[in-house]
Every structure is written in C-alpha cells, then in structure tokens.
Amino acid sequence: MKFTLSAIIIIMLGLLPGSVRQVAAQDATPTLYKMKCQICHGPDATGSPAGKKMLVKDFTSPDVQKQTDAELLEIAKKGKNKMPAYGGKLTDNQLTELIKYMRDLAKPGARGK
Template identity: 35%
Template sequence: MVNVKRTIAYHAFFLAFFSLCSGFSSVSGQEGEEVNPKKLFEYHCATCHGEDGNGTKRGHELKVPNLTDPEWQSTKKDEEILNSITNGKNKMPRWSDKLKPVEIRVLAGYVRKLVLKKRP
C-alpha cells in the first residue's frame, strides 16, 4: 500500500513538474526570484558535462554520460535524472546540499532539452 501511494506521489510530482517547466527558459522560484536553467547548468554542471552537455576532458575522464546523446536520453527516466542531481551518482556530488529543490527540478528539465535532434 505504501509503494502504491509513493508511486502515485512520484507520478503526480513529475507530471506537475514537467508540465510547469516545459517551454520555459526560466522559472520563478521562491519570492519571485528567477531560476535560469542554462545559467545554473553552466555554473554547477559545465565543469564536467560541458556547456553543451557533451562532456569536458575532465568529464570524459570521470566517465560522465553525453547528455546530448538521444540513446542515453531515451534510456533514462525523468526520476533517474532528478535522483542523480539530488543525491549524486558515482563521482557526481549530491546537489541537494547546495541547490534548492526548485533549482534541482529546473536542472533536470534542462538536461532533457540538451538532446541532439536527429536530422532527417
């Protein structure tokens, strides 16, 4: 019963989150402050993931994924991306100690927008 409630809560959260974040270049945080996902990514993530999501030399040494890879994107659930940012993964630090929940949600949405479009 607890797992069913948890599953429903997760789905409701992600549905609300991605409905809210899709199409916005910045999102309002608490007290009207603007949260710019690109600036957050460049400041906190680009050291390893690169500004475009392809990874840097350091990132490649740490074996970070290419966030622009359509195959990688298709194999990751939204919850996995959010969890990796929140709690860290492998050598990636946990960001829940330094970022607000709204900033983490916005970053997760931004990662989804980094996927390269395949040309026809």
C-alpha cells in the first residue's frame, strides 16, 4: 500500500513537473515579475523607458485591457515582436498569474493615484 501510494505520487509529479513550482509561484508572482518582466514592462506595467523603446504596450491602455487573458497568455507564451516567448520557460499558470498581476498593477488604485 505504502509503495503504491508513493509510486502514484511520484508518477503524478512526473506528469506535472510544474505543479510544485506553480504552487510556490503564486506567492512568488511579484518577485517573478520584478525579475523577468519589470525591465521592459516597468514597475507599474505601463512600460519602462527601455520597454517603451521596444514599443511595449501600456497595460492601462484600452488596447491591452480589451484583450482577454487568453489572448495575453498567447502573446506571453509565443512572444510578439520584441516581447520574448516565455512558453517553455515559465508555466501557463505562472504566466496567467503574471498577467493578472500586471492587470492589477495597471489599475489606477494600485498606484495610489
């Protein structure tokens, strides 16, 4: 019994290699954003000076807001123009959390304005 249970757990971990990291990533989203995205998207998701040179889009703009989470996830996974592709580097779950986080950053209240 014991063997069976641990075997199942090992198989499940094997099938879902990101699962453990995904749980951790939920708390780590702001850190992940700072490490991987802020350099171009800026601390408030409106775009850093370097990002703006690469035509990063302001997350407060209707252009970004009107896109669904699924559409934004596609861009984050596959990349677009100067936006690097993160599929394979980050999990869908991490990217979804990051997109939510970026939408939150872009809300007027989030910046105390």
